[in-house]
Amino acid sequence: MTTDCANCPLRRHDLFKTFSEQDLKSIQKFKVGEIKVDPGTPLLMEGSNSPQLFTALRGMGLRYKTLANGRRQVLNFVFPGDFLGLQSGLMDEMGHSIEATSHMTLCVFNRSELWTFFRNHPDRAFDITWLAAVEEHFLGEAVATLGQRTAFEAISWALVRIFQRGEALGLVTRNSMALPFRQQDLADALGLSLVHTNKTLSKLRDRQLANWADGKLTIYDLELLRSEGQVDDDPLPLRPLM
Amino acid sequence: MTTDCANCPLRRHDLFKTFSEQDLKSIQKFKVGEIKVDPGTPLLMEGSNSPQLFTALRGMGLRYKTLANGRRQVLNFVFPGDFLGLQSGLMDEMGHSIEATSHMTLCVFNRSELWTFFRNHPDRAFDITWLAAVEEHFLGEAVATLGQRTAFEAISWALVRIFQRGEALGLVTRNSMALPFRQQDLADALGLSLVHTNKTLSKLRDRQLANWADGKLTIYDLELLRSEGQVDDDPLPLRPLM
DNA sequence: CGATGATTTGACGAGCCTCAAGGTACGTGG
DNA sequence: CCACGTACCTTGAGGCTCGTCAAATCATCG
The missing domain is CATH 2.60.120.10 (Jelly Rolls)
Incomplete structure (x- = not known):
């Protein structure tokens, strides 16, 4: 059906x-x-x-x-x-x-x-x-991310982009959304090792910027994270749906 | 006119x-x-x-x-x-x-x-x-290049891709073509520093794979370079011209 | 000929990778 | 119900690739 x-x-x-x-x-x-x-x-x-x-x-x-x-x-x-x-x-x-x-x-x-x-x-x-x-x-x-951003910036960039998309799709409730990937997936997306990705994620956690655990991504300070990741703040464009 | x-x-x-x-x-x-x-x-x-x-x-x-x-x-x-x-x-x-x-x-x-x-x-x-x-x-x-290839592989990849395009455009004469860029341009393309790009290029020269100097790129062993750069050998597709 | 821009080379250090091991959660079969 | 395997996350130690800093060489040009 x-x-x-x-x-x-x-x-x-x-x-x-x-x-x-x-x-x-x-x-x-x-x-x-x-x-x-x-x-x-x-x-x-x-x-x-x-x-x-x-x-x-x-x-x-x-x-x-x-x-x-x-x-x-x-x-x-x-x-x-x-x-x-x-x-x-x-x-x-x-x-x-x-x-x-x-x-x-x-x-x-x-x-x-x-x-x-x-x-x-x-x-x-x-x-x-x-x-x-x-x-x-x-x-x-x-x-540009892989070429010019540090690991910390790259991960910030990625989490912001993901979160923005999640917001636009109504997947976000109270600063959190489901994110069914492994750390290895993010590592492979950013050209980083799993170990370094893990350590960088915990640095984000320590700095109270974001927390991604148990398949759930929580952003504590989107604006700060955006500036750490040097993400342009263009609004997401209206997409056609096929 | x-x-x-x-x-x-x-x-x-x-x-x-x-x-x-x-x-x-x-x-x-x-x-x-x-x-x-x-x-x-x-x-x-x-x-x-x-x-x-x-x-x-x-x-x-x-x-x-x-x-x-x-x-x-x-x-x-x-x-x-x-x-x-x-x-x-x-x-x-x-x-x-x-x-x-x-x-x-x-x-x-x-x-x-x-x-x-x-x-x-x-x-x-x-x-x-x-x-x-x-x-x-x-x-x-x-x-994939920026994320997964080493500097040596990345530069090999780039030179092969450039050379293939040059060949298809008839820009290549006797293993050489004009390549009017600076090393800094290639460095910025591959996310490498200028210094490291320079040193890697001279390694390619030492190994008799390729030589890029004075705005001219010469490839000595395309097949070997292709395998160093892990470039797929799909033929270039026919492009439409606008 | 001094000024500018590109290439080259050396020294040193940092960011990130690899190797290794341990922890936790979860499922499966004895 | 417990032993075991598997998948994923976490943490530590050490080392290599590559970045940064610095300076020299060379060509071009007004």
């Missing part, structure tokens, strides 16, 4: 652009189903050419690459509203893998219909391009 | 997709002129909302971000064929700045006409999205 797009649980959040009736109809037609997956389930594989694209409805996940020497680089955390698989939809293969780290629910689309959708709905095509550009923007920030 | 798109000097390279007659006509109409700039000229500024988009015809440049603490992160080197300013065309501001590091010639487009172009030419719209996806793919690799 799949949800009607008109009743999509994400639409209510003001992080997302509002749909026209036309948009609703066309996206509903593009959508072919819904799936629920368990933590640890791989959704898309680097180098593969998946027949399906997804929109994350509930739950979280990871985008990552694996290098020849076996080391893993996490590119991004996946949140509700993210559109997954665009690379394989456009080019013929994914540049990274994606897997669920919590229980997830996802909308499913057929890659083979992407081009038709693109041609018939130029405004939605524009939205897809916009999503790609936002992703590019984010990765640019990530590159 | 601007070049006719039909005579675009880039079209001959097999790096680029071939144009249909229709494509030629529509892109020619979108194009509003051509400019030549000197080394050091800023083309687009982070946070700005440029009225113009560009395609690099000749010459090279840099994309970079500046952090609050003044440090600079180079995101990418700009080569002929690159489409510049898409972020400001889609979102309302650039996430990075772009400047010329050599003499450059660029095609100029009006940002205000992007949406019309997008609507009227769905296949070209697809191409634009594809370009955004390729950029995202590249930045993903860059993140």
Whole structure:
């Protein structure tokens, strides 16, 4: 039993652009189903050419690459509203893998219909391009983080970005949100060792800035953390939802 | 005196997709002129909302971000064929700045006409999205480089990527190509200090892998360098030209 | 020719990595 | 119900990669 797009649980959040009736109809037609997956389930594989694209409805996940020497680089955390698989939809293969780290629910689309959708709905095509550009923007920030920030700054940056996204999605209650990742995931995202990540997190705790434990992230002083991480305070832009 | 798109000097390279007659006509109409700039000229500024988009015809440049603490992160080197300013065309501001590091010639487009172009030419719209996806793919690799590769591996990776692009553009003669950047630029691209970059480059020289001096990059053993840098050997995909 | 910018080299120290070990929570099977 | 394995977090010790500081060399240019 799949949800009607008109009743999509994400639409209510003001992080997302509002749909026209036309948009609703066309996206509903593009959508072919819904799936629920368990933590640890791989959704898309680097180098593969998946027949399906997804929109994350509930739950979280990871985008990552694996290098020849076996080391893993996490590119991004996946949140509700993210559109997954665009690379394989456009080019013929994914540049990274994606897997669920919590229980997830996802909308499913057929890659083979992407081009038709693109041609018939130029405004939605524009939205897809916009999503790609936002992703590019984010990765640019990530590159700057890995290249120029210290471990302490990098972790501050990451926690602020995560928390901001959580707030916009209504996942935050009283300064806290669920964050179903391991310290190893954050370490791999920031190019740090697990040990140093652990020690830096405890420094954040000592300084009363933030606490991430037992899958729950609590921010005590967002403004201070923002300045430690040198995060620009642009408001999150309104995202289109696919 | 601007070049006719039909005579675009880039079209001959097999790096680029071939144009249909229709494509030629529509892109020619979108194009509003051509400019030549000197080394050091800023083309687009982070946070700005440029009225113009560009395609690099000749010459090279840099994309970079500046952090609050003044440090600079180079995101990418700009080569002929690159489409510049898409972020400001889609979102309302650039996430990075772009400047010329050599003499450059660029095609100029009006940002205000992007949406019309997008609507009227769905296949070209697809191409634009594809370009955004390729950029995202590249930045993903860059993140992995900064996060997981040693200085030696990172520089090997960068030189291979640059050289491959140069080859596809016909810029390489007898294992060498012009590379009009400073060591500081490469250092800022890889998150390394200038000093360490310099020392690592001389190690590459000692090991007879590559030599970059006086604005000229020479690769002695591309295969070996590729394996040192753990660069995947996917062939460069055919790029659309805007 | 002094001034400026880029490259090069040496010395030293710090930030972060690796290795190692121990702690806790949780599930599984005897 | 307890022994055991597994996964993740935590903490300490030591060392290497890489950053910072400093200064010399070289080329270009007004």
